Amino acid sequence: MSGEKKELVFKKIGIAIAFSPRLEALxxxxxxxxxxxxxEMVFIHVGNKSEEDVKTLNKYLEKYxxxxxSKLIWQEGETxxxxxxxxxxxxxxxxxxxxxxxxxxxxxxxxxxxRKLSRKIKCSMLMLTEPKIESxxxxxxxxxxxxxxxxxxxxxxxxxxxKAFKVKNVDVIQETDLNKAVxxxxxxxxxxxxxxxxxxLIEEEDKRLNYILSCNDCGDLKINIDRIEGKPGxxxxxxxxxxxxxxxxxxxxxxxxxxxxxxxxTDIEFALxxxxxxxxLVNIKED
Amino acid sequence: xxxxLSQQDTISxxxxxxxxxxxxxxxxxxxxxxxxxxxxxELVAGICLGPSLLGxxxxxxxxxxxxxxxNSMIAFNGITAISVIMLLFxxxxxxxxxxxxQQGKTALKTSFLGLIIPLAIGFLVAYYYYPLFGEYxxxxxxxxxxxxxxxxxxxxxxxxxIARTLMDLGLFRSKxxxxxxxxxxxxxxxxWLLFSVILGMLKISSHSHGFLFTLGLTILYxxxxxxxxxxxxxxxxxxxxxxxxxxxGFLSLSLGLAFLGAAFTEFIGIHAIFGAFIVGIAFxxxxxxxxxxxxxxxxxxTNIFAPLFFVSIGFKVDFFANFDLQITLLVLxxxxxxxxxxxxxxxxxxxxxxxxSIAVGFGMNARGAMGIILAILALQxxxxxxxxxxxxxxxxxxxxxxxxxxxxxxVKRQIDKEQDDLDKEQDDxxx
Numbered sequence: 040m041s042g043e044k045k046e047l048v049f050k051k052i053g054i055a056i057a058f059s060p061r062l063e064a065l066x067x068x069x070x071x072x073x074x075x076x077x078x079e080m081v082f083i084h085v086g087n088k089s090e091e092d093v094k095t096l097n098k099y100l101e102k103y104x105x106x107x108x109s110k111l112i113w114q115e116g117e118t119x120x121x122x123x124x125x126x127x128x129x130x131x132x133x134x135x136x137x138x139x140x141x142x143x144x145x146x147x148x149x150x151x152x153x154r155k156l157s158r159k160i161k162c163s164m165l166m167l168t169e170p171k172i173e174s175x176x177x178x179x180x181x182x183x184x185x186x187x188x189x190x191x192x193x194x195x196x197x198x199x200x201x202k203a204f205k206v207k208n209v210d211v212i213q214e215t216d217l218n219k220a221v222x223x224x225x226x227x228x229x230x231x232x233x234x235x236x237x238x239x240l241i242e243e244e245d246k247r248l249n250y251i252l253s254c255n256d257c258g259d260l261k262i263n264i265d266r267i268e269g270k271p272g273x274x275x276x277x278x279x280x281x282x283x284x285x286x287x288x289x290x291x292x293x294x295x296x297x298x299x300x301x302x303x304x305t306d307i308e309f310a311l312x313x314x315x316x317x318x319x320l321v322n323i324k325e326d
Numbered sequence: 327x328x329x330x331l332s333q334q335d336t337i338s339x340x341x342x343x344x345x346x347x348x349x350x351x352x353x354x355x356x357x358x359x360x361x362x363x364x365x366x367x368e369l370v371a372g373i374c375l376g377p378s379l380l381g382x383x384x385x386x387x388x389x390x391x392x393x394x395x396x397n398s399m400i401a402f403n404g405i406t407a408i409s410v411i412m413l414l415f416x417x418x419x420x421x422x423x424x425x426x427x428q429q430g431k432t433a434l435k436t437s438f439l440g441l442i443i444p445l446a447i448g449f450l451v452a453y454y455y456y457p458l459f460g461e462y463x464x465x466x467x468x469x470x471x472x473x474x475x476x477x478x479x480x481x482x483x484x485x486x487x488i489a490r491t492l493m494d495l496g497l498f499r500s501k502x503x504x505x506x507x508x509x510x511x512x513x514x515x516x517x518w519l520l521f522s523v524i525l526g527m528l529k530i531s532s533h534s535h536g537f538l539f540t541l542g543l544t545i546l547y548x549x550x551x552x553x554x555x556x557x558x559x560x561x562x563x564x565x566x567x568x569x570x571x572x573x574x575g576f577l578s579l580s581l582g583l584a585f586l587g588a589a590f591t592e593f594i595g596i597h598a599i600f601g602a603f604i605v606g607i608a609f610x611x612x613x614x615x616x617x618x619x620x621x622x623x624x625x626x627x628t629n630i631f632a633p634l635f636f637v638s639i640g641f642k643v644d645f646f647a648n649f650d651l652q653i654t655l656l657v658l659x660x661x662x663x664x665x666x667x668x669x670x671x672x673x674x675x676x677x678x679x680x681x682x683s684i685a686v687g688f689g690m691n692a693r694g695a696m697g698i699i700l701a702i703l704a705l706q707x708x709x710x711x712x713x714x715x716x717x718x719x720x721x722x723x724x725x726x727x728x729x730x731x732x733x734x735x736x737v738k739r740q741i742d743k744e745q746d747d748l749d750k751e752q753d754d755x756x757x
Contacts, residue, residue: 236493270424273613293430302553305424309613 048199049133049163053081055122055156058092061137063099064170069135070103071174075203080109081129085121088113119155131162138166138314154311157320158296163196166318177204181284183275184211184248184264189290191251193321197288200319201260206285209262211252212278213244214271241266272306280315287315291322331397339398343405343634345391349375350633361494361730363487365695366723368633372640382644392641406638407598408585409631410699414518414599415584416627417696418606419620420485421511423552432676436669437509440690441481441516443668444661448477451660459653460713468709474524475704479718480661482517483510484694484726491692491730502682505673506689514696515607519548521700522591522600528707540595547590548604556608559583563614573619580609580623597703636695639702639719643712654717661721665691681736688732697722 054069056062066082073080082100084092100106112129114121126134138153157164182197184190194211201209248264267274272289279287292307300308310318331339353374354367374380381388393399452473456463459476463469488510497503526540566575584602591601609615670687674680701718704710710718 239496268617270613272424300427303423303427303611305427 049076049078051081051129051131051133052076052078053083053122053126053129053131053134055134055136055152056082056084056096057086057137058084058095059137061170062095063102064172065135065137065167066099066103066105067172068167068170069109070105072135073105073109076200078133080105081125081131082109082111083122083125084111084113085116085118086113087115118152119159122152122156123159123161126160126162133163133165134160135165135167137170138168138318157307157311158292158300160291160320161322163291163322164320166314166320168314168317175285177201177285178207179282179284180206180209180286180288181275181279181282182209182211182288183290184213184251185271185290186244186247187290187293189293189321189323192323193288193290194251196319196321196323198260198262200286200288207261209260210278210282210284211248211262211264212275213248213264213266214274215240215244215266215268270309272304273309276310276313276315284316286317286319288319288321291320331401335396335398335401338393338396339401341390342392342398342402346371346375346637347630347633350637354633363490363694363726365487365632365636365698366726368636369639369698369719369723372637373645374640375637376641377643378640378645378647381641382646392638394641402638405631406635409627409635410703411584411588411598411602412581412627412631413635413695413699415581415602415606415609416624417485417514417518418603418608419610419623421515421607421610423607423611425508426512426515430676432673432678433505433508433512435676436505436672436686436690437512439672439675440483440509440665440669440687441513443671444480444664445477445520447664448480448660449473452476458656459717460650460711468528471524471527472709475521475700475709478517478520478524479693479697479700479704480664481513482521482693482696482700483513483665483690484692484696484722485510485514487692487694487726488689488729491733492689494730495733497733502678502685502689505676505678506686509669509672509686510690513690517696517700518600518603521703522596524709525703525707526594526596528709543594544591544596544600547587547594547601551587551604551608555605556611559608560612560614563612567614573622576615576619577623577626580605583609599699599703632695636698639698642702642705643715645716645719648712648716649720650713650717653713654720657714657717657721658724661693661725662691665725685733685736688729688736691732692726692729693722694726695722697725 052069052072054065056065069080069082072078082096082105084096086092096111097106100109100111110129112125114125122134125131134156136153136156139151153166157166177200180197180201182194184194197209197211200206244266245264252262252264265278267278269277275289276287278284287310289307289310292305296305296308301312304312307320350368350371353371354364357367357370358364375388375391377388380391389395392402450473452459452475453469456469456472461472463472485507488506492500492503492506523541523544526544527537563576566572566579570576570579584605587601587605588598589601591604592598610620666684666687668687669690670683673686674683678686698719701710701715701722705712705715
C-alpha cells in the first residue's frame with residue numbers, strides 16, 4: 040500500500056450534454072454537484088449549434104444558476120473522440136454523462152456514447168442512469184474494496200463524496216472469488232484445510248481494508264465492510280442493485296477495454312452491461 | 327452379439343470398482359501425509375495392484391482385483407473413458423476466461439514462452455533424435471505427430487497441483503502465485519487444443535472427414551460454445567435453478583452437455599476430451615455458478631471417477647519392465663529445463679526478479695494429472711511406446727512433487743519477509 044494519495048477532489052467537471060428529454064435533469068444534477076463539490080463546471084456538446092438549442096441551453100443554465108459560472112464548449116465532430124479530446128485539453132477530473140440502465144444487445148456490443156466513453160476515458164467518469172430535476176439525496180454508496188492498488192484512492196473518493204453530500208451509509212465491498220482461490224480441486228484439501236485457507240484469505244483482506252480505512256478521515260460516516268463471493272464486477276453490481284444503492288463506485292479498468300471484453304465480460308463490463316444505479320468509475324490522474 | 331454381462335462378470339466389475347476405489351483412497355491419503363498430490367497415491371495404488379507388482383508376483387490376486395480378460399473389462403474401460411471426459415470437464419470449469427483476458431504483460435510473456443519453448447524444443451528433439459526415445463517411424467507424418475505430442479507433453483501444466491502448492495505455501499495471492507496460475511490456465515487451453523488436434527490428425531486416415539474439415543468444425547465448435555453457447559448457458563442457469571432441484575439439476579445438465587460436446591468432437595474426428603473441456607469452460611464462466619454447486623461437481627468427479635481413472639493406469643503397463651533410465655532421465659531433464667527456461671525467462675522478460683522468475687519456472691513445471699492423462703491417451707492411440715509412457719508418467723509425478731519445495735526455497739522466505747514488514751507497518755498504524 041503506497042499510502043501516498045493523489046489529488047482527490049474533482050476540481051473540474053465536464054458534463055456531456057445532448058438535446059434529449061433528459062437535458063434539464065442533467066443540468067440540474069450538475070448544479071447539485073457544483074454546490075456539493077465546489078467544482079468548476081464545463082458543459083460539452085458535440086453537434087450543430089442552432090439558435091434554438093442555444094436558447095434552450097441558456098434557459099436551463101440560467102434556471103440552475105450556472106450560466107455565468109460555467110464554461111460551455113460546443114464542437115462538431117465524432118461524438119466520442121471529440122469529447123475525449125476536450126477532456127484532455129480541458130484537463131477534466133471528472134466527466135458526467137447520462138446513460139441508459141440497459142442497452143439492447145446489439146447496441147451494447149457496438150457501444151453507446153456513454154459506454155464507449157467509459158471504456159476509453161482517462162479521467163474519472165460518472166454515468167447517471169436517472170438524472171433528476173428535483174432534489175434527490177444520495178443516501179447509500181457502494182464502493183469496490185478489491186485487492187487492487189487503485190482501491191485506496193477509490194475508497195478515499197467515495198468518502199470525500201459521502202462527506203460532501205452528507206451520505207448516510209457507505210458499504211465497502213470485498214469481492215472474493217473464493218471459488219477459484221480455495222476450491223480448485225478441493226479433493227486435495229481436507230475439510231478443515233479448506234476452512235483454514237478461507238480464514239487466512241479473509242483475514243488478509245480485512246487487514247488490508249482496515250488499513251485503507253484507517254488512513255482516511257471518515258468522521259462520523261457509517262462505513263460497513265461486507266464480503267461477497269462471486270465473479271468480480273458482476274457480484275458487486277448485483278449487490279448494489281439488490282440493496283438499492285444510489286451510487287456504485289468502482290476502480291477504472293486497468294487497461295483499455297475492447298469488443299472482446301463485451302463478448303467475454305470482465306469486471307466493469309458486468310456493471311456496464313446492466314447499470315444497477317448511477318456508476319462512478321474512479322481514475323485519479325497522475326501528478 | 328452378447329450385449330449383457332454374466333452374473334460373474336457383473337460381480338467381478340462391481341468388486342473391482344469397490345476395491346480400486348478404496349485402495350486408491352487409502353494409498354492417496356498415505357501419500358498426502360507426505361505433502362504429495364492424491365493423484366500420485368492413486369497412480370502408485372494402480373502400479374501396486376497391476377502387472378508391475380501384484381500381477382507379477384501374485385497374478386491370481388491381481389486378476390481377482392481386475393480381470394483384464396473378462397467381459398467386465400469392457401464395461402470397466404467404458405467407465406474410465408467416461409472418467410477422463412468428466413475430468414476434462416472439471417479441468418475446463420477451473421479455467422477463468424476473465425482472468426486470462428485480464429492477464430498482464432508478465433503473465434502473458436510467461437505463458438507464451440512457457441508454452442512455446444517446451445513445445446519447440448520438445449518437437450525438435452523428438453523429430454531429430456526420436457530413436458533416443460525407443461521410437462521408430464516409417465512415415466514422416468507420424469513422426470511429425472509424435473514430435474508435436476512430445477512438445478505438447480512438455481508444455482502442459484497441472485493447474486490443480488500448482489494451485490494446491492501455492493495455497494499450502496501461502497503464495498496463492500502473491501504476485502508470483504497469480505502469474506503462475508494465469509499462465510498455467512492459458513497454457514492448459516492451448517495445450518489441450520493442440521493435443522486434441524494431434525489425436526484428431528492420427529485418426530484422419532481412418533476417418534471419413536478430411537483434416538481441414540475437422541479443423542474447421544473444431545474451431546467452429548469452440549467459438550460457438552465459448553460465445554453463443556456460453557451466453558445461453560449463463561442465461562439458462564437461473565431458470566434451471568428456479569425450476570429444477572438444485573444442485574442435482576446442475577449436475578445432470580452440465581454433465582449431459584459435457585457428454586454431448588464430447589460426442590460431437592469425437593464425431594468430427596477430434597478426441598472427446600476436447601468437447602468436454604470446452605463445455606467445462608463455458609459452464610465455469612457463468613456468473614450464476616455458486617461455490618456450493620461448483621464444489622459438488624468437483625467432489626463428484628474428482629473423488630469417484632478420477633481415482634478410478636488414475637488407478638486403472640497402473641493396470642495398462644508393467645511399469646518396472648518398461649522402465650528405461652535413459653529415456654526417463656532424458657524426458658525429465660528436457661521437461662524441467664524447457665519449462666524453467668521458457669516460463670522463467672518469460673517472467674524475467676515481464677519484469678520479475680531473477681529469483682522470482684526461477685520460482686515461476688518451478689511453479690509452472692508441475693505436470694501432474696494433466697501430463698498423465700496426456701500420456702495414457704497417447705499410449706492408447708498408439709502414438710508412443712510403453713517405455714516413453716512410463717517416462718512421461720514419472721516426469722509428471724516428479725515435477726509435481728518438486729514444485730512445492732522449490733517454491734518454498736526460492737520465494738517463500740522473501741515473501742514472508744515482505745509480509746512481516748507490511749504487517750509491522752499496519753500494526754504501527756493501529757497503535
